[in-house]
Amino acid sequence: AWQYRSGKKLNIREIVEGEIIYSDARKGFKASEENIRKVFGTLDFYKVAERILKEGELQLTAEQRRELIEAKRRQIIEYIARNCVDARTGLPIPPKRIELALQQVRVGIDPFKPVEVQVTDVLKELRKVLPLKMEKVIVGLKIPPQYIGKVQGYVMRLGKLIRSEYQSDGSWIAEIEIPAGLQSTLIDKVASLTRGSGEVKIVSRSGGR
Secondary structure (H helix, E strand, O other): OHHHHOOOOOOHHHHOOOOOOEEEOOOOEEOOHHHHHHHHOOOOHHHHHHHHHHHOOOOOOHHHHHHHHHHHHHHHHHHHHHHEEEOOOOOEOOHHHHHHHHHHOOOOOOOOOOHHHHHHHHHHHHOOOOOEEEEEEEEEEEEOHHHHHHHHHHHHHHOEEEEEEEOOOOOEEEEEEEEHHHHHHHHHHHHHHOOOOOEEEEEEEEEOO
């Protein structure tokens, strides 16, 4: 049940055991159809079960809860490293630095709330000890003909393609919008894929919140 609540794609029919809805599971009291319809607006067992799994109180061991919080904390760190930069230098912030800063501040992490919902509060606390801002950059590329296939596939997975042109010499010129924290990753990957012959430059920055 906790894996389902955490967002893992599972077939609800494989999670529940028996099509019985209890008003008190510990005492074994079954809920009446009247009460089920009143609370859930339906008698469809799987619709009711889905809502209970999403909104009900889960019984977790202390170890399970620790594991879920740690997994969510890692996701939040990864999200911040991807989308934020150092407010003073404009450079990406290593995940380890974010992790250490997170240890210095008091911020509660909910193992079940989406990262995007929690990150605003986390950033508010992190900014007390770490100068960071959310930002996007538009990166310009010029890729020699023999490497276009490899580079195109990579950059289109990484961000949003803004401009795409083929030059008379067969080279590809493009602009792609990516989270600012990925700029170093993109530069290094293009250099690797093109054996250093690809050109990469920052065209513009936006955001800054």
